[in-house]
Amino acid sequence: MPGGHLEPPDQSGPGASAGSEHSGERLQKVLARVGIGSRRACEELIADGLVTVNGSVAELGCRVDPERDQVEVEGVAVGIRPGLVHYLLNKPVGVVTTASDPQGRPTVVQLVPPEPRVFPVGRLDRETEGLLLLTNDGDLTHRVTHPSHGVEKEYLAEVVGSPSRAALRSLREGIQLDDGLTAPARVALVDRSLIRITIHEGRNRQVRRMMDAIGHPVTRLIRTRIGPITDRRLAPGEWRSLTPDELRSLETVVALGPDALR
Ligand code: URA
Secondary structure, three states: OOOOOOOOOOOOOOOOOOOOOOOOOEHHHHHHHOOOHHHHHHHHHHOOOOOOEEOOOOOOOEEEEOOOOOEOOEEEOOOOOOOOOOEEEEEEEEEEEOOOOOOOOOOOHHHHHOOOEEOOOOOOOOOOEEEEEOOHHHHHHHHHHHHOOOEEEEEEEEOOOOOHHHHHHHHOOOOEEOEEEEOEEEEEEOOOEEEEEOOOOOOHHHHHHHHHOOOOOEEEEEEEOOEEEHHHHHOOOEEEEEOOOHHHHHHHHHHOHHHHOO
């Protein structure tokens, strides 16, 4: 059993090159705390050379500073900073996606715990419902919202009338909007006026503008998935923390790009 007989002495050995400061916390303990697996499973990942600290392969027994060190497991960044929170909110209609609204309208941050302070990851229009992430993890926010990572967002759009096959095809192939051609989208007609659309760009009011462009304005818009994150049971206005598995799969998608989900 790799690692089983290698229970290290309390101080890092001379070979513990990555993150080996005596003052830090044991890497396997930190990994277990953030949900990578049991302490023993984490020891095995380290012993198998699958964990890096600041870009160097970690050795069993090394210690890390959770505030400073960058840890990756199998090439995927793992958030180990204490105090990071990641919430999934089902945003109701009429709530604005901002940390504070000068006009005093209800905001998404008022629907989640006030401490620690979190910020929305991307935005939904005031009239759009559905899944929204909020976090104090600025690094993850940056990676999820950055266009180069192309995290998929899936929406259910109720529209006026019933789009023709040609209209659906044009949504799939790309629509010329005033800020340029949209990237190919995945589109399915779920019911005569109900479209499921998956996009990986984050342009302002993009779905509404795409539907306007095909002559079928949106009457209701719900975001049903962000990358690998979905939840049909979360009621409007409710929130929950992401599970360690969800957080890991989100980290995987932003590390590998949108193809990781296909
Ligand atoms: N597209 C829109 O038009 N609105 C949203 O809130 C999200 C995507």
